[in-house]
Amino acid sequence: MRYELMLPYQIRKAITENWPIVLPLGVLEYHGEHMAVGMDTLAVVKMLELVEKKADIVILPPFYYGAASYAVAPPEGNGSVQVGGNALAPFAEELFYSLLRIGFRNIHAIIHHQTENFAAGMPTDLAFKTAGRQAIFRFLEKERGEGWW
DSSP states (O other), X not given: OBGGGOOHXXXXXXXXXXXXXXXXXXXXXXXXXXXOTTXXXXXXXXXXXXXXXXXXXXXXXXXXXXXXXXXSSOSTTTOOBBOOHHHHHHHHHHHHHHXXXXXOOSEEEEEOSOOTTGGGOOHHHHHHHHHHHHHHHHHHHHHHOTTOO
16 A cells, blocks of 8 residues: 555554555666666565555655666766765654654565675665664654663
C-alpha cells in the first residue's frame, strides 16, 4: 500500500500488524544513452510493487536524491544529480525518527545502486544506515530516558 494514499485507519492497522514500511532508495544518474537516469530507483519501486501483490507492506514515496557521483559521466547534459552522504544523513535521521514517532517499528530502505563492494557500503546506503541507528537511539532515549539500555 502506498503511504501517500493511506488513510489514518489504514496506517494504524499497518502499525498494529507490524507491516514492513519500505523506502525505495536510489539516485538519478547517467547510465548511458539507452537508459533512464532514474533506473536504479525505478527498479526498486517495481520490485516493491510486485512484493505488494503478495504481502502486506507500506511503500513510502521513493527517494531519488542519493550520492550518484560523476564516475561514469559529468552531470552537464547527462543528468546525474549528486547529493553527498553528509547531506543525506540529517534528512534520513529525521525521516526514520518521524516514522518511529508515528508508530512504525519494521522500517526498511531498499537501494539498488553501486552494488560492487556493497558489503563495505557506499555513500547513500551508509548515510541511511547510520541515520537509522541514530534515529533509533534518539527515539529510545526519548521514550525510555537515559540509561535505557
